[in-house]
Amino acid sequence: MLRVEGITASYGSVHALDDVSLTMGDQIVCLLGANGAGKSTTLNCISGIVQPKAGRIFFEDEDITGLAPEHVVKRGIIQVPEGREIFSSMTVGENILLGAYLRSDKSSTDDDLASVLDYFPVLEQRLKQQAGTLSGGEQQMLAIGRALMSKPKLLMMDEPSLGLSPVLVDSLFEIIGRVHKAGVPILLVEQNASIALAFSEFGYILENGEMILNGESAVLSNNEAVREAYLGL
Amino acid sequence: MLAGAFVVASAAIPMLGSIYIVFMANMILMYVVLAIGLDILLGRAGQFAFAHTAFFGIGIYATSLVNIATGLPFYLTIPIGACIAGLVGALIALPATRLKHLYLGLATFAFAEVAQWVFNNWEEVTGGANGLRFQPSQTGFGEITNDLEAYPFVLAIAVFMVWITRNLELSKLGRSMEAIKESEHAATASGISVNRTKAIAFTISAVYAGVAGGMFTLFQSYVHPDVLGFDTLVLVLSMIVIGGIGTLPGVIVGVVLLGLLPEVMRGLESYQEFIYGIILIGVLMFMPRGIWGRVLSLRDSMGSRKPEGKITASQGEES
Numbered sequence: 001m002l003r004v005e006g007i008t009a010s011y012g013s014v015h016a017l018d019d020v021s022l023t024m025g026d027q028i029v030c031l032l033g034a035n036g037a038g039k040s041t042t043l044n045c046i047s048g049i050v051q052p053k054a055g056r057i058f059f060e061d062e063d064i065t066g067l068a069p070e071h072v073v074k075r076g077i078i079q080v081p082e083g084r085e086i087f088s089s090m091t092v093g094e095n096i097l098l099g100a101y102l103r104s105d106k107s108s109t110d111d112d113l114a115s116v117l118d119y120f121p122v123l124e125q126r127l128k129q130q131a132g133t134l135s136g137g138e139q140q141m142l143a144i145g146r147a148l149m150s151k152p153k154l155l156m157m158d159e160p161s162l163g164l165s166p167v168l169v170d171s172l173f174e175i176i177g178r179v180h181k182a183g184v185p186i187l188l189v190e191q192n193a194s195i196a197l198a199f200s201e202f203g204y205i206l207e208n209g210e211m212i213l214n215g216e217s218a219v220l221s222n223n224e225a226v227r228e229a230y231l232g233l
Numbered sequence: 234m235l236a237g238a239f240v241v242a243s244a245a246i247p248m249l250g251s252i253y254i255v256f257m258a259n260m261i262l263m264y265v266v267l268a269i270g271l272d273i274l275l276g277r278a279g280q281f282a283f284a285h286t287a288f289f290g291i292g293i294y295a296t297s298l299v300n301i302a303t304g305l306p307f308y309l310t311i312p313i314g315a316c317i318a319g320l321v322g323a324l325i326a327l328p329a330t331r332l333k334h335l336y337l338g339l340a341t342f343a344f345a346e347v348a349q350w351v352f353n354n355w356e357e358v359t360g361g362a363n364g365l366r367f368q369p370s371q372t373g374f375g376e377i378t379n380d381l382e383a384y385p386f387v388l389a390i391a392v393f394m395v396w397i398t399r400n401l402e403l404s405k406l407g408r409s410m411e412a413i414k415e416s417e418h419a420a421t422a423s424g425i426s427v428n429r430t431k432a433i434a435f436t437i438s439a440v441y442a443g444v445a446g447g448m449f450t451l452f453q454s455y456v457h458p459d460v461l462g463f464d465t466l467v468l469v470l471s472m473i474v475i476g477g478i479g480t481l482p483g484v485i486v487g488v489v490l491l492g493l494l495p496e497v498m499r500g501l502e503s504y505q506e507f508i509y510g511i512i513l514i515g516v517l518m519f520m521p522r523g524i525w526g527r528v529l530s531l532r533d534s535m536g537s538r539k540p541e542g543k544i545t546a547s548q549g550e551e552s
Binding site: 049080150 | 405408409411412415416418419420421422423424425426
């Protein structure tokens with residue numbers, strides 16, 4: 001479904017990605033790596049925020065390399081940006097509905113709102129509350145809820161666990177698992193390698209902008225180098 | 234309700250008799266359009282752009298020159314002038330959408346300075362530093378020769394522009410402007426084209442300034458490039474900030490307040506700048522979201538005293 005073929009990207013003279021490839025079907029796939037390894041840049045290339053210098057990106061067998069971000073969204077690739085980017089002075093309800101920005105079908109928008117609130121019951125009580133007053137975990141849920149309103153065919157999450165307490169991380173990943181079960185493939189960027197490998201089926205590991213390793217998540221979890229570098233074991 | 238009170242109050246103004254009061258009313262109504270135009274870009278789309286007086290000037294010169302050349306009625310010349318201002322706005326938007334914050338502010342300010350230089354020096358067209366004398370605006374039935382005759386039309390245009398703004402607020406475009414102001418990342422992730430939205434906001438804002446320029450030609454008889462400079466920009470900015478940035482009622486309150494200030498302070502001319510500065514500093518310190526923002530937060534805190542009231546959401550742009 002998603003096929004990234006040898007993309008290269010740089011910010012000015014700084015090389016961010018060098019010949020990075022990945023493929024995924026309808027699983028949960030995680031992309032691991034240290035700070036600055038190029039994880040976010042890879043997502044940003046797919047979502048059209050960063051233009052790759054070389055390489056091609058295919059989604060559902062169509063070439064989407066170089067499409068503007070709003071056209072990538074139109075194709076159903078939705079990114080949950082890093083750092084809980086929400087519209088903080090709007091209400092929770094307005095935030096969620098902005099996720100349906102590109103859609104005009106009112107009736108199914110209502111259905112989707114119901115299913116988003118079903119995933120995140122805590123948001124239902126706070127629909128009229130200003131989004132900036134939510135706790136960190138609630139803001140992350142809001143960002144994911146907004147993304148689900150766009151009816152993603154592929155959901156890309158950038159560090160959803162960032163800054164959350166371990167308990168919240170667990171319940172967040174439990175919800176991510178339910179979203180996937182409902183039929184949404186997920187490409188997950190994480191620094192928290194242990195939980196990402198536990199919840200995903202396949203993993204890629206980036207180091208200094210290069211893909212150094214990939215494999216089934218269960219296999220990666222037992223790989224000596226991975227255990228040492230990313231799991232701290 | 235506020236809109237109704239505004240219209241009734243405005244309609245009653247000519248009955249007060251004095252032609253000077255009518256002139257003031259015309260000025261204030263024009264400033265309403267000028268200020269809500271700047272607020273669309275600044276308060277809603279969150280773009281710190283300061284080229285507004287340039288588009289205001291283009292609206293003034295274009296409308297009056299078209300009037301001189303063709304003698305068409307004002308309801309054609311003003312849209313033509315506004316379109317020309319909008320066209321220049323769209324051209325400026327192309328490079329401007331690549332800039333942010335301080336850089337955008339400086340670049341647009343530089344454009345405003347260049348525009349004022351052109352108004353001052355393109356003598357064959359603008360009359361240069363001698364200024365440009367207008368010909369009376371045509372209504373199709375006759376000519377507008379004084380403030381009182383201009384007033385109903387100026388009022389109608391202002392009401393129309395306020396009504397358009399209200400609709401813009403509630404539209405998809407209005408929402409996406411708010412979204413890019415809040416977070417460009419989140420807006421992009423929601424499928425909003427950030428650059429396109431900025432460019433549209435830029436163009437719309439320039440059209441408003443152009444319309445305000447056209448209104449100016451209805452009740453004034455002459456323009457000098459000096460009124461198209463930094464002072465006017467600061468006045469309009471202060472109106473927005475004091476009234477309540479990003480809120481339609483707030484901007485109107487700010488325009489009326491600062492528009493009436495010179496009158497209230499008559500006899501205190503030498504202290505005018507001083508009092509003006511005190512008001513601005515006072516508002517910024519005690520009402521950072523302006524007078525209207527203060528009204529809204531008072532209303533919210535009264536609402537939240539109900540038993541089940543938790544933290545109420547700020548109702549932001551509702552009026």
